[in-house]
Amino acid sequence: MKTTPTILLLGAGRSATYFIDYLAKVVQKNGWRFIIAENNASIVYQKAMQYPHLEVVQLNTSDTEQTFAWIKQTDVVVSLLPPSLHSSIAHMCLEAQRHLLTASYLPAEIQHLDSKVQEKGLLFLYEMGLDPGIDHLSAMQMIDKIKKQSGEILSFASFCGGLIAPEYIAGNPWGYKFTWNPQNVVLAGQGGIAQYKEQNKVRYVPYQQLFKRIQPIYFENLGEYEAYYNRNSLLYTKAYGLQNCSTIIRGTIRMKGFCEAWHALIQIGLTDHTLLIENVNQLTYRQFLESFFPPSTLPWQERLAKYLDLPLNHPTIQKILWLGLHEDEPIPLTQGTPAQILQTRLEQKWQLQPQDKDLILMQHQITYKQENKQHQVIAELMLKGENQVFTAMAKTVGLPLALAAELLLENKIQTRGVKIPCFAEIYENILPLLAKHGIEFQEKSLTKQRLSEID
């Protein structure tokens, strides 16, 4: 007896809007089932209200018995839960023999399940969002194309950022608002020393240099942005087939000036996540800030300038003052680390407004040798969101997952095992579909002549 093809979504937070929206239509058309399981089910009722055929269930995944029962009822499990919860979900999917799709980074312990997952005819597809996700799909397509034409890749650099469209940042000197998990933004770079490769040598960038040792990046019609090194760029050397490539860089894009000011917050100590401070609700932001400085009676603008060794009107000073950390407002936390306290303030100041449009930027820069000539190809993605809910971030994270789930149920993806989307079958199928939804790269190629001109 053939049962109805069923998709189970675990977790329906910020980045689930497009995923739900797209699959709701697909399952209706195909007569499939779509179950959305979320601990805070009320947020889903809103998102799913116009789709009465969706099944919304309240589920706390720490209730493993109930979670397993739901997984058992489905064909494809998609998890948008926090990465820390994925390990138990993956093991349940293996036992229940269900496919698993997620946008989270692939941990080594799951990679080790590869042969077991293959044996059972399953696909565990990790890193299937934006970054990681669309970056893999698009980069691999470029790399494979160059190799097929006997090109030898000399350098590979890939940048991505979840930003705000320039016309919506007026009055916000940071040029940044939260479009995904704020904690990840505040703790960026604390997972370990960043690594990349340049001139055939592995290079390390410690946290205290990360937002200082930045590089400019240009987008046509938008202008100059900047990028900091993103984690360990070398993790994908083998997956991308870049073992002979002398430069490998992955970076995160921010508006010009952001990194220098964030570097100042790090220098002050405000991003520390090791010290738990108690009774924080008895402090104001000013008292919190004060504790990172030697005593002084100077106004805060002067104190900051002096401590950071910057001119009084430096844009970094203006950015920090704009956050109002020197104001006597109570901190809405009972206890927290400096990073968590900073985050409460940033969430007030960097909140996406209802009509704000976010902006996803991605750029791959590849130089390669072909027939004794050096070439460069640059591929760019620029995508604006629609508003506070239908963000470009939610679209670029949710749509690759939704499309992969659809293709799996249609048997259009045959690859099995524990994977990240670095194989031809996935980018050949997904990229054209993403393009139909406006997620499309523009490529420009330069020959060596042209290169030397712009150097």
Next chain:
Amino acid sequence: MKTTPTILLLGAGRSATYFIDYLAKVVQKNGWRFIIAENNASIVYQKAMQYPHLEVVQLNTSDTEQTFAWIKQTDVVVSLLPPSLHSSIAHMCLEAQRHLLTASYLPAEIQHLDSKVQEKGLLFLYEMGLDPGIDHLSAMQMIDKIKKQSGEILSFASFCGGLIAPEYIAGNPWGYKFTWNPQNVVLAGQGGIAQYKEQNKVRYVPYQQLFKRIQPIYFENLGEYEAYYNRNSLLYTKAYGLQNCSTIIRGTIRMKGFCEAWHALIQIGLTDHTLLIENVNQLTYRQFLESFFPPSTLPWQERLAKYLDLPLNHPTIQKILWLGLHEDEPIPLTQGTPAQILQTRLEQKWQLQPQDKDLILMQHQITYKQENKQHQVIAELMLKGENQVFTAMAKTVGLPLALAAELLLENKIQTRGVKIPCFAEIYENILPLLAKHGIEFQEKSLTKQRLSEID
């Protein structure tokens, strides 16, 4: 039947020389037993050769059965083992009902054993070395004396450093050599954000500021040194009875200019202890250093100056070049973190030579109000070592422990429970004995008039 009073020393490394030397004579005079248990027993045979009545045994403390058997034979256990091994030793001492003395920091989990230790009539005395140790003894004596005279303590600052006598640092621009565990020096400050109190406010100093936000400290006849904040200065607020004191600072002393150069090593990333690098023996120090910099063909002096934003001939640049991290010598490690690799080089460059004399400096600064006048009292300890083996470090760490063991066996210390040496009985007994061995503080007092003159 009364058995022979017996002392067991666990671990006989660098700081055990004075301890063994002193107690060897005491036990001979008193007809006691003294057992030295060490995993690497050969290092003890050298130290104990002239004392045939000492019992030296080979013991690996991971062999808990044998360790327990040795503990059971003794009255007082003194541990100079690494702190990580102390937890199991403490529990064995509790079960065997034996006193325990150590120079290590008192962990919270041992503090919790206090009532059990008291019930059994035992003393577990932690932090009984130099710093922590002699700092507690001497500070508590000063604090109690001021309080007895109805003085109200306004500020308390205490500094200590294990240095090298000025006449033995010629040619070493860092003015520093290792006289204790090199790893502790390399990782200093990485245990968590430093904390102190000033103007009645808790102040935090993150690692990236620790060696920058330093303060000068003067010693008569020696001149100016500098100090960085030492861990959490507020841990001793209650033990010292300083709850109403508006300023509490503990600092570590270094030669002038050391901290700025160490700060540069931190900025570069060379003290990182999170990244394990494999096959390090295939690298030279230059290749290791290179990996922390962007590519460049400039000479290293210029690269360092540019990267650190310092003049070409800045003393910090000279200090780093003197370490020879830019030289093409192989690294004597198969794998290691940047901190461990740096340590191998420092151990070559900062090695104590046979005739070198080390220098212990300690200074307490207390201001207090008495009869409506403000007073300041400064107490200083300056102690030079004799040579590479009989260092002032070994003396100031070992002698307080040896004296405490002696006094315990003579029933001259009645205090029981889990303690650090912040109680009158211990400093009243120990400080005069330390003075007899040349470990003596000089005090000078200033009244407010005098204070305002030197301000």
